Amino acid sequence: MKKRFWLGLALASLMTVTAACGGNGGKAATGNEEQGASNAPVEEEKTYTIAISQIVEHPSLDATREGFLAALKDAGFEEGKNLTVDYNNAQGEAANVQTIAQNIASSDADLAFGIATPTTQSLVDEVKDKPVLFAAVTDPVDAGIVPQLEAPGGNVTGAADTNPDAVVQTMDFIAKEFPDVKKIGLVINEGEANTVVMSGIAEEALAKHNIELVKAPVANSSDIQTAAQSLVGRVDAIYITLDNMVVGGVDSIIEVANENDIPFFSADRDSVEKGAFATVGFKYYDHGYEAGQMAVEILNGKNPGEMDVTVPQKLDFIFNLKAAVEQGITVTDAMKAYVKDPENNIIE
Structure with missing residues (x-):
């Protein structure tokens, strides 16, 4: 009787240990595993970098930049959250324009944005492996920035600022x-x-x-x-x-x-x-906003070469x-x- 009692107790203990070990390959169960949670790493929100090259500060060009960033923010691309803005001002100096373009070309920016004709021309010359967008450019065809306004091809498009x-x-x-x-x-x-x-x-x-x-x-x-x-x-x-x-x-x-x-x-x-x-x-803020809307499309995967260059209509x-x-x-x-x-x- 006594032997049967101890034998039964030993078998019960063995079953308890087996049950505790069998469901997890011999490892002790964690609280997360008991609740069915995954140990896979959580995917972080993608972040983007836009490099801006502006020829000089004056109200029209500054308003263009402000409108551009506002359009991005409205579409969910917000500086300090999922967007880094690398802003460069050439202070009207040609040497600065080229240096800025070269730095942007070697950077990991997702998109380069030229504000005004000289800065955009330099970006087009230097940046070949990322999209180039422009604004505040009067005649992008005459300036050699794009070959035509409709579906310009390549990696460049933007918003011309004159009609x-x-x-x-x-x-x-x-x-x-x-x-x-x-x-x-x-x-x-x-x-x-x-x-x-x-x-x-x-x-x-x-x-x-x-x-x-x-x-x-x-x-x-x-x-x-x-x-x-x-x-x-x-x-x-x-x-x-x-x-x-x-x-x-x-x-x-x-x-x-x-x-x-x-x-x-x-x-x-x-x-x-x-x-x-x-x-x-027209308002240059609105002009920049239109360019920002184009940037949103590009960041979401659209080919800039397939996007027509726009001109002010209002x-x-x-x-x-x-x-x-x-x-x-x-x-x-x-x-x-x-x-x-x-x-x-x-x-x-």
């Missing part, structure tokens, strides 16, 4: 509403390809109205005020294109225009907000009424009628 109609509309407006204007002065850095293209469009449009375009060339930003002053007494109005160097020094031109009652027209909204009288244009006249007073301009109801969205585009 030739905007320049033509501005010149036509001057000819009709300022009949005394016979000569228009253009402060111009002819080293920028986009400037040469736009000045040619303006010159052709003005020729149809028998208005002469008088150029005042600049080689660096310190020349801008002198160039503007050289136009006093020689022209009846002043105009600037999307010229990065000149736009960066636009305060000097505004000062000359105001002191001498010379109507001053620009090709960008930001210069009007600062003190030029009028333009036909053009409108933009007036600065305070600047009009400073420059001796009487803004008529007929002028105001040009503006489609007066609430946003008539600045008081």
Whole structure:
């Protein structure tokens, strides 16, 4: 009886040990295993890096960058979370432009973004193994950035920042509403390809109205005020294109225009907000946002070479009424009628 008792107890113990070991290959069960949890590592959220090359800081280009990043954030690509932004400013120096492009080419960035023509040209020359996107480029075909606007092929696409109609509309407006204007002065850095293209469009449009375009060339930003002053007494109005160097020094031109009652027209909204009288244009923030939407598509796998280069479509006249007073301009109801969205585009 006693032997049977101890034999039964031994067999029960053996069964208990076997049950404890058999379900896990001889290892003690952990709490996670008992609940059916996996020991596989948790996959981390993918992160992305965008390298930006901007030619110089001025309101239009800064707004382009801000809009670009806002579009990415709205699509879930947020700096500090799953997006790293490598921002580089060339400070208007050609040597910096090339160095930045070379650094981006050798980096592990997922996408390179050029803001303005010179920086984009350098990126296209240097970056071959990653997508290149651009904005604030006036004529990407003439600048050799893409071979055509539709499905440009390769690894490059972007958003051009001018619609030739905007320049033509501005010149036509001057000819009709300022009949005394016979000569228009253009402060111009002819080293920028986009400037040469736009000045040619303006010159052709003005020729149809028998208005002469008088150029005042600049080689660096310190020349801008002198160039503007050289136009006093020689022209009846002043105009600037999307010229990065000149736009960066636009305060000097505004000062000359105001002191001498010379109507001053620009090709960008930001210069009007600062003190030029009028333009036909758009918000550069919106332009950058559009480029950012293209970046989202590329990061999600779309081939940039299959994406058409875009141009601004929502053009409108933009007036600065305070600047009009400073420059001796009487803004008529007929002028105001040009503006489609007066609430946003008539600045008081």
